[in-house]
Amino acid sequence: MRPIVATISKSALQHNLSVVKQHAPYSKIMAVVKANGYGHGLLNVANGLSAADGFAVLGISEAIILREAGFKQTILLLEGVFCADELKVVADYNIDIVVHSRVQLDMLLSAELSKPVHVHLKMNSGMNRLGFTTDQYVAVFSQLKSSSNVADITFMTHFATADKDPGIEIPLALFQQTIKGLEQPVSMANSATILRYPNLQADWVRPGIMLYGASTVSSMPAAAFDLKPVMQLSSEIIAVQSIQAGESIGYGNRFTATKTTRIGVVACGYADGYPRHAGLLGSQHPHGAPIAVSGKVTRTLGRVSMDMLFCDITDIPEADIGSPVELWGKQVPVDTVAEAADTVGYELLCAVSPRVQIKVVD
Ligand SMILES: *Cc1c(COP(=O)(O)O)cnc(C)c1O
Numbered sequence: 219m220r221p222i223v224a225t226i227s228k229s230a231l232q233h234n235l236s237v238v239k240q241h242a243p244y245s246k247i248m249a250v251v252k253a254n255g256y257g258h259g260l261l262n263v264a265n266g267l268s269a270a271d272g273f274a275v276l277g278i279s280e281a282i283i284l285r286e287a288g289f290k291q292t293i294l295l296l297e298g299v300f301c302a303d304e305l306k307v308v309a310d311y312n313i314d315i316v317v318h319s320r321v322q323l324d325m326l327l328s329a330e331l332s333k334p335v336h337v338h339l340k341m342n343s344g345m346n347r348l349g350f351t352t353d354q355y356v357a358v359f360s361q362l363k364s365s366s367n368v369a370d371i372t373f374m375t376h377f378a379t380a381d382k383d384p385g386i387e388i389p390l391a392l393f394q395q396t397i398k399g400l401e402q403p404v405s406m407a408n409s410a411t412i413l414r415y416p417n418l419q420a421d422w423v424r425p426g427i428m429l430y431g432a433s434t435v436s437s438m439p440a441a442a443f444d445l446k447p448v449m450q451l452s453s454e455i456i457a458v459q460s461i462q463a464g465e466s467i468g469y470g471n472r473f474t475a476t477k478t479t480r481i482g483v484v485a486c487g488y489a490d491g492y493p494r495h496a497g498l499l500g501s502q503h504p505h506g507a508p509i510a511v512s513g514k515v516t517r518t519l520g521r522v523s524m525d526m527l528f529c530d531i532t533d534i535p536e537a538d539i540g541s542p543v544e545l546w547g548k549q550v551p552v553d554t555v556a557e558a559a560d561t562v563g564y565e566l567l568c569a570v571s572p573r574v575q576i577k578v579v580d
Contacts, residue, residue, distance in 0.1 A: 221454040222486050224570055225547075226258050226578045230446040231266030234429045237444055241416045242423045246271035248294060248405065250426035252280075257491075257567040258430060258449055261287055262578050266448075267429060272314075274424060278304050281313045294338060297348070298322050305329045316340050316374065318348040323358060327365050334369035337362055338405055341396065343389035345378035352396045359400065372422065373397050374405040381410035381435040390418075410434040413443055432552050432563035440551065449567060450547030451492075451574070455511065455539055457483035458531070467528050468520035472498060479519075480532045482511055484543050487525040491569040492545060493559035494522045506530070507558035510544040511537045 238247055249270035250256075255263030264273060264284055272292030275281050281293045298316040299305055302325045308315055309331040317323055318340040326337070339359060342349035350358050362368045375393045377386040393406070405422035407415070412423050427433065431447040433440040440447070459481040461467065466474040467481055488494040497507035497518050506517030509529050514537075519528045531537040546552040552563040559566070 219575070220485055221452075221456075222490055222574050223452055224258070224574050224576045225450045225452065226262050226266070226576060227446070227448050227450075228262075228266040228578060228580050230431055230448040231263060231429060232269070233446050234431055234448065235267055235269060238412060238423065238425045238428065241412050242407070242418070242420070245407075245420050245423045246292075248272040248274050248292065248422050248424045249429055250274045250296075250408075250424055251284075252276045252296060252426070253568045256426065256430050256564065257570040259576050259578075260284070262576065263429070263448075264289060265578075272422070278307055278313070282307070282311060285311045285313070292336070299325065301325075302329055305331060305335065309333045309335050312336075314338060314372075316348075317358075317362070318350070323361065326367055327361065329367055331367050334367050336369050336372070338372045338374040341373065341375040341393055343375040343377070343393045345376060345389070347376070347378075349375065352392055355396050356400070359402075372403045372405050373400075374422075376408065377406070377411055380408060380414060381438065385414065386411060408434075410438070413438060427564055430567060432567065434562070434564075436553060436557055439553065447547050447551065449552070449570075451486070451545040451552075451570065452547065453484050453486045453543045453545065455482040455531070455537060455541045455543060456485045456526070458538060459483065466520075469523060470521050473520035473528070478532075479530060480535075480537075481519065482529045482531040482537055482541070482543070484509070484527050484529060484545075485525070486527055486543070486545055487523050489524045489571060490574050491566065491571045492522055492527060493555070493561065493566060493569075496522060496555055496559035505558075507555050508550045509555075510549040512541045513549070515549060 247270045249267045251263050251273050252275050274294045274296050294314040314336040316338045340349035380386050403421035406420050407423040409425045409428035431445045461475045486492050509518050514534050516530050546555050556563045556566050
């Protein structure tokens with residue numbers, strides 16, 4: 219068996235959920251498990267987060283998988299339904315839906331359903347992605363309220379700039395002004411909002427990335443909030459090369475040694491989800507991405523290939539074929555690899571490919 223494994227820690231999920239609870243003690247927690255649980259496996263994370271009050275996903279098939287696995291919590295479709303047929307399924311399975319557009323509103327108002335459905339009415343508070351504008355919002359609310367297809371309504375919005383300044387003050391004020399006097403539960407707050415605005419009053423918060431122990435921006439490292447990485451992506455050295463000054467490695471000869479260098483070849487490449495350009499950005503003399511070999515942090519070298527990558531083991535003489543490698547995890551935060559690839563931890567976690575075996579541990 220190829221040695222690359224994504225090990226998923228159930229206790230880290232439980233721990234991170236408790237960190238959310240500390241920051242939002244009066245809110246219900248809608249654990250965002252879209253994108254196959256941010257790449258960790260939908261059911262793996264749902265099991266680890268079974269104490270959450272709800273789960274948010276994108277596709278109706280993910281919602282059904284959760285229901286059929288026995289989860290009784292609220293399950294929300296973050297983009298709502300994509301066609302009228304899905305509304306019948308939603309009603310049958312007791313799945314909550316976002317309503318964010320006229321098209322969805324009309325579908326819902328004209329549907330014939332076995333039961334009324336739970337609606338999360340999305341407001342566009344300035345992100346300009348999904349949702350009704352503030353001047354449409356209350357009228358849409360009234361229409362939904364008088365429909366026999368609607369069981370109840372939660373007010374929902376999403377912030378674009380929770381992780382930096384200016385923060386959420388302006389969109390939050392817009393949201394609150396618009397719904398003033400209307401007594402409905404409120405849903406807001408992704409991870410960055412939860413961490414930066416702990417006094418926010420919300421009936422529901424919607425953490426995603428923090429549950430997986432990663433951060434939204436490098437200025438807020440996950441460890442600073444006592445979040446624990448849930449995924450360790452690990453593999454092994456499968457070959458060792460010793461090269462002399464002037465010799466190069468890999469496609470395009472992107473690394474040339476200036477002294478005698480010991481190179482470890484790791485069974486992990488971009489087809490496993492490792493970012494191809496990690497460590498090669500913006501420099502003629504690439505500095506590599508962090509990687510740990512035999513428990514010691516070193517750096518990648520040269521260009522990542524489809525199935526393998528190179529790292530510097532000159533100063534790790536004990537490293538040899540079979541030595542353990544951490545691509546990311548406790549020793550090498552996923553966010554540091556993401557930074558070396560000019561992206562965010564979210565993208566790396568979600569991109570772990572199906573050929574990587576997933577192992578769940580307590
Ligand atoms: C993905 C998503 C979240 C979770 O965001 P994180 O930054 O991962 O915490 C919350 N709300 C909505 C609407 C989302 O799409």
